[in-house]
Amino acid sequence: MMGHQTTRSILAGCAAIAAAGLLAASAGASDTCRVTLRTADPVWNRPRDTASSTSIACNAAATDSQDNAVPYRMVKIRTTANEQLSITITSQEPATSTFDPFVGLYCAAFNPALPLANLIALDDDSAGWPNPAITAARNIHLAANTDYFLVVSAYSSIAGGSSPFGTVLITLGGAATFTQTLPGCCKADFNQGGQVNIQDIFDFLAAWFSGSPSANFNGVNGINIQDIFDFLAAWFVGC
Secondary structure, three states: OOOHHHHHHHHHHHHHHHHOOOOOOOOOOOOEEEEEEOOOOOEEEEEOOOOOOOOOOOOOOOOEEEEEEEEEEEEEEEOOOOEEOOEEEEEOOOOOOOOOEEEEEEEOOOOOOOOOOOEEEEEOOOOOOOOOEEOHHHOOEEOOOOOEEEEEEEOOOOOOOOOOOEEEEEEEOOOOEEOOOOOOOOOOOOOOOOOOOHHHHHHHHHHHHHOOHHHOOOOOOOOOHHHHHHHHHHHHHOO
8 A cells, every 4th residue: 555655755746847837738739538438327318410410509400319228428518709619539449449439419408318408419420430520510609608518428338239338538629628517527537536536646647658548638749748747737726
């Protein structure tokens, strides 16, 4: 078991890095969030994606996909400007994985029992299998200082099909950001254990040294030293 002295030394070292001014976030970088779908997550009856249609209001139409009991995680996003939505979802699972993520966006509220209510858009593979995306070309307008609900899910949970469990990196375009209040994106909780503690630092560093895609914390320029600085900056802020 790690002693208090060792823990204090690690934290002191991290604080020294922060004090040296090395923790500044990448200039102009888009906001990102890691989300992991797990067996303990709630489920919903996923609608069919709306990639072929354009929605500029909170009333998009979709049909039943017959993919039921699919796990999902939901986070809130906001923007400080009236702008077009731009979201990219990138699987962080190995290329050999069958994990197939799916994304939906809702306004006003999200109710998993009513998956067509308040719907704005859904997407499966617009960024090329297995990655969803909702680009500015879809002409979906976000209103400034308004909550939107981003639902990260999977294509299916049918036995023998693609895997519904895995990790994605969500990248927002424009001025949009993830909220840091529940159910927002607590970036400091790297292992998504429900709290921010020293284990998140150990788990992030283990991922970084092993070259795991999850260590690309800021979502830009691959895995490099800036990811460490940006993660530690988020960790010291907490949630």
